[in-house]
Structure formats: structure tokens, C-alpha cells
Amino acid sequence: MNDTATAAGLDPTTLGDLLRVVGAPGFDRWQDQIRRTQGCSDPIHLTGYTKTLDPATGQLLHAYSTEGEPGGRLRIACGNRRASRCPSCAWTYAGDTYHLIRAGLTGDPDKGTPHTVRDHPRVFATLTAPSFGPVHNRPGPRPCRCGTHHPEDAPELGTALDPETYDYAGAVLWNNHAGHLWRYVTIYLPRELAARAGITQRELKEVLRVSYGKVAEYQKRGAIHFHAVIRFDGPDGPDVPPPAWATLDLLTDALRAAAARAAVTLPPAGEQPARVLRWGTQLDVQPIGAFGNGEDLTEQAVASYVAKYATKAAETTGTVDRRIGELAELDKLTDLPDHTRRLIRACWDLDPLYPDRRLWAWAHMLGFRGHFSTKSRRYSTTLGALRQVRANYRANQQREALGLPNPDDNPDATTLVLASWTYAGHGHTPGESWLAAQTARAIRTNRLTAQEHRTELQELDGVW
Incomplete structure (x- = not known):
């Protein structure tokens, strides 16, 4: 980790914090939280608990508290749509x-x-x-009105030729x-x-x-x-x-x-x-x-x-x-x-x-x-509906992993959930930020590779 971080050009502060995070107790659980947020760069920190009870008998089916988490906090994704933020x-x-x-x-x-x-x-x-007002541009084979053939990444593109009259x-x-x-x-x-x-x-x-x-x-x-x-x-x-x-x-x-x-x-x-x-x-x-x-x-x-x-x-x-x-x-x-x-x-x-x-x-x-x-209302689905499907899928996965009853399988198998959550901050330390960025990059690369593989199979299926 030390050699990799140094090769990545980390400053001494980030590198020192990175070593602290990796060597801290509960690092594996912290890493699991970051994977669950897909490498979110500014996660929300929560403290609290949740209890799942059988409403008929009062039996405790499952209990969770952030007291056992690294730093006593649960990290969830920020959900920001801006690529510049997350x-x-x-x-x-x-x-x-x-x-x-x-x-x-x-x-x-x-x-x-x-x-x-x-x-x-x-x-x-x-x-x-x-x-x-006229701005610097790339009008095909002709030069800009300023007489220059601007490259695609020229910083002056889109700026006013004469700021005083724009x-x-x-x-x-x-x-x-x-x-x-x-x-x-x-x-x-x-x-x-x-x-x-x-x-x-x-x-x-x-x-x-x-x-x-x-x-x-x-x-x-x-x-x-x-x-x-x-x-x-x-x-x-x-x-x-x-x-x-x-x-x-x-x-x-x-x-x-x-x-x-x-x-x-x-x-x-x-x-x-x-x-x-x-x-x-x-x-x-x-x-x-x-x-x-x-x-x-x-x-x-x-x-x-x-x-x-x-x-x-x-x-x-x-x-x-x-x-x-x-x-x-x-x-x-x-x-x-x-x-x-x-x-x-x-x-x-x-x-x-x-x-x-x-x-x-x-x-x-x-x-x-x-x-x-x-x-418009009837164009197609909504972003909220898409997010709810994803949330339901993850909730079903969690219920199955914990052995809790699924109401979709048995409508009579209801449970009572008691929960209390408190906002406790957001973001990462410098070392955590670096690790989260590597996690996000790895997840995205793996997904893109899997998607390309599926596309190749579909194309081959069409040929066959």
C-alpha cells in the first residue's frame, strides 16, 4: 500500500492518513461500508439503531446499532447528481x-x-x-473570427471576442x-x-x-x-x-x-x-x-x-x-x-x-x-421509482441474509421495525478519500468490463 500510494503522487499528509486508516481496527468493516456506497466521495454519516420485532410475540428478530461500526458511524451515499461533487x-x-x-x-x-x-x-x-455577442469558436475548416484555428481544448473557446461589448x-x-x-x-x-x-x-x-x-x-x-x-x-x-x-x-x-x-x-x-x-x-x-x-x-x-x-x-x-x-x-x-x-x-x-x-x-x-x-407525466418511469426498485432489491437481499420473513412470499409474515437515526457529519479524511476513489474506480471498471462482455455475447448470439 505504501509503494502504491507513493507512486500515485500522494502528499505526505494524505499518505500518513492513509496508513492510519489501513492500520486502524475495523478497517475491513470500513471498507465494506465504502463498497456499499459505491465509493461515494462525500458520504453521509449516521448514528443510531434499528430493531426488527415479531409484532405478534414481541420477539426480537434482529438488532443493529452503529456502536459497533468504525468510529461509531454508518456511511451512506450522498446521492449528489453532480459529477464534480461525487x-x-x-x-x-x-x-x-x-x-x-x-x-x-x-x-x-x-x-x-x-x-x-x-x-x-x-x-x-x-x-x-x-x-x-461574438465568441471564439471553431467554425469548421475556417479560422475563428479572431483569425486563429483553435484546438478543441483551447481555453478561449466560448469566451467573448470583445468582453466590453458582450x-x-x-x-x-x-x-x-x-x-x-x-x-x-x-x-x-x-x-x-x-x-x-x-x-x-x-x-x-x-x-x-x-x-x-x-x-x-x-x-x-x-x-x-x-x-x-x-x-x-x-x-x-x-x-x-x-x-x-x-x-x-x-x-x-x-x-x-x-x-x-x-x-x-x-x-x-x-x-x-x-x-x-x-x-x-x-x-x-x-x-x-x-x-x-x-x-x-x-x-x-x-x-x-x-x-x-x-x-x-x-x-x-x-x-x-x-x-x-x-x-x-x-x-x-x-x-x-x-x-x-x-x-x-x-x-x-x-x-x-x-x-x-x-x-x-x-x-x-x-x-x-x-x-x-x-x-412529462406519461413519458416513462420516474427516477424515484427506479431508486425504489433498487432499494427494495437490496432490502430483500438483507432480509434473506438475516433469515427474516419476506412479505412478498407470505403477506401474513409481517414484522415491526423500530429505528432512530441522527445525522453525524459527512465526508472523508484525506486518506479515506483516496481509498474511496480507488474503490469507485474499480467498481466502475468492473461494471463496464461486464457490460462489454454482455454486448459481445449479444452480438455473437445475433451472428449465430
């Missing part, structure tokens, strides 16, 4: 998002959608922000109201569909339902944009096919019209002029292929793409992933890119003019205050 929990969140989106594309009866949804018209739409106020106000613009799209889309079908909106609801799942992504310039899977269903949801006249062309045309109508009007405030916030001109709408037979956009590609951005936030632009409590903190953030710093400063400067928007509280998000992933 890569392990974010990876789980991305996997759940993938299955949620995929269930609405390929169908999964266990997740609320039949396989026949593959026959429903589906599109993958990307709605972007307008321009707030509309930073407009950029953060647009981010702040982007959720409202999406809401208007969902309002106007049924209206545009009804108008094109020659029926009323009430009649439309009796024959057609629009379902969607979407995720938000930050562009390099710090502007938010949305990726959305939009699907036609029958009036009762995915179990019923849409009418024959509800085609891909109709969905595409109506969506473009709805996006063009969506607008948020802001009155003048202080030195800020009146503004009309709209979507950018780069609206991309592509049909989703059902089986990947030469289509540019397949179901798996879309689900993977959406899941990829479900765990990312504004920190991809160089900002911080925590709320900035006061403007003076900006001076301490020496690694902030100038473009990002100006966007954060714009949030604070605009906050007194728009007090109802609490721009200061969302300065670390460059003004955006919406949810990063949302869906």
Missing part, C-alpha cells in the same frame, strides 16, 4: 437517467411503456440560446428565464398541432398526447440549452398509438412554430432596457430511428447523450459548483476564467433590479435556476 453517485444518476429516457424510446413494460412506443413518431430536439446582462437573464421559455413551448405545441390538424385543443386531447423528456446543458459560452426527446402518444399515453395523421413531419413543423412563438418580455429596470427573450435561431430537430438501421440518430445514442449531460452543470464552463454567498468571494476564486467571472458579476449587479428572480443565489449557475432534467 463521480460515483453521479454515475448512478446518469445510469438512472439513461434507463428513464431509453424506456420512453424502446419501451419497457417494467418502466411504464410498452415496446410499441418504437412505432410512435419521436424526435430529438435541441433548443439553443440566441447570440449575446451582453453579459442579456446572457444571465436569458439563462434565468430559459425554463419559462421551455414552458411556453409545451403550451404552444398543442395549439400548433391542433391548428394544423384543423381541430380544437379539446378535440386534440381526446386523440393525441405529447410526451417528452429533456435535459439542460451549458454551452462553452455559458448559455444554457435544452435537449429534448418528444414523442406522440394516443390520448391515454404510450399504451395507445397516436392517430395516423400525427406524423413526424407534423411534429417537426409544429415544434418549430411553437419555439418561434415562445417569448418572455422583461420590462425596463434601472439602466436595463426592456427585453424580449427568445430561443436562438439554431433549432435542431431530428427524427429518432427505431432500430439503428442506418439512421443518423438511434435510440441508444439519444439515451446515452441525454444521460451524459444529466450529471453536468455550469462547472463545465469553469465556474464553481457551490453557491457564492457574497460578492467578495469572487476575489478568492483566482482560477475563474474572465468570461465566467463577468457572468457571475452580472448576476450580482442585476439582482437588485430583479429581486423576485434571486439572481445572486444562482450566480454560480450563471443565472440558470431550472431543473436539469424533467419529463
